[in-house]
Amino acid sequence: MIVYGKNPVIEALRSDKDIEKVLVAHDSHPPYQVVKLCKQKGIKIQKVPREKIEELAGTKKTQGILAIISPIKYVPPEELFKTTIEKNSFFLVLDHITDPQNVGNLLRTCEVFGGVGALLPTYRSSPINETVVKASSGAVFYLKLSKVSSLSNSLREFKKQGGWVIAVERGGKDIRSFSMPLPCALVLGSEGEGVSKNILDISDTVLSIPMVGKINSLNVSSAGAIAMWECVRNVIMYNKE
Numbered sequence: 001m002i003v004y005g006k007n008p009v010i011e012a013l014r015s016d017k018d019i020e021k022v023l024v025a026h027d028s029h030p031p032y033q034v035v036k037l038c039k040q041k042g043i044k045i046q047k048v049p050r051e052k053i054e055e056l057a058g059t060k061k062t063q064g065i066l067a068i069i070s071p072i073k074y075v076p077p078e079e080l081f082k083t084t085i086e087k088n089s090f091f092l093v094l095d096h097i098t099d100p101q102n103v104g105n106l107l108r109t110c111e112v113f114g115g116v117g118a119l120l121p122t123y124r125s126s127p128i129n130e131t132v133v134k135a136s137s138g139a140v141f142y143l144k145l146s147k148v149s150s151l152s153n154s155l156r157e158f159k160k161q162g163g164w165v166i167a168v169e170r171g172g173k174d175i176r177s178f179s180m181p182l183p184c185a186l187v188l189g190s191e192g193e194g195v196s197k198n199i200l201d202i203s204d205t206v207l208s209i210p211m212v213g214k215i216n217s218l219n220v221s222s223a224g225a226i227a228m229w230e231c232v233r234n235v236i237m238y239n240k241e
């Protein structure tokens with residue numbers, strides 16, 4: 001969805017909508033409020049020719065500013081947790097993963113293996129944009145996606161309801177020695193930082209995939225695929241609908 005004009009863009013930024021990016025014409029300056037809100041929310045402001053904005057908006061009356069909003073409808077985390085518990089399944093926790101290709105690949109595998117969806121942080125995370133939709137092969141439309149300002153607070157809530165929080169990270173227990181408990185939240189870390197310390201602290205366990213090569217980590221979507229397979233390999237027939 002596209003929103004253009006100064007006030008509509010400011011209101012969109014103030015709302016809980018998932019904004020992918022804000023485009024500003026080369027020949028104009030973004031209003032101070034836009035710059036401030038984008039900075040707070042980690043949203044990119046891109047300078048482009050005014051004609052590009054007018055073309056996307058389908059009008060010349062854009063005031064040189066436009067926001068692109070994600071096509072995805074998010075569900076509240078309670079819904080994601082409830083379904084995961086009812087189905088005795090898993091969901092992914094994408095801990096500040098910024099590469100849309102990785103997010104799309106992970107969501108595709110999640111859907112293929114019968115996972116319920118994913119919990120994402122509001123800020124510093126790839127938006128669910130066209131690249132994600134494409135990389136997921138459309139899996140995003142079958143999953144429950146939820147955005148929260150604090151992953152760790154939400155995961156504490158999931159634990160209270162009887163779910164397990166399993167971090168997938170180097171330096172933990174060998175994943176082969178562990179029988180994955182369900183229902184669970186499977187946490188995968190960002191490309192740069194790995195799983196956040198505060199999430200490691202509340203995780204029931206940290207599982208690692210043994211490596212023998214010279215490169216010191218797997219790509220997060222490969223690590224996620226292996227961990228998701230571990231979640232379902234004994235129960236893959238379980239909840240096919």
Ligand SMILES: C[S@@+](CC[C@H](N)C(=O)[O-])C[C@H]1O[C@@H](n2cnc3c(N)ncnc32)[C@H](O)[C@@H]1O
Pocket residue numbers: 168169170187188189190191192193194195207208209210211216217218219220221223224
């Ligand atoms: C590319 S790695 C993060 C590397 C980061 N630069 C670091 O030093 O921690 C991204 C994520 O992939 C997962 N991952 C990668 N290799 C893994 C392994 N061998 N075992 C478990 N998880 C792994 C973890 O979730 C990790 O946070």
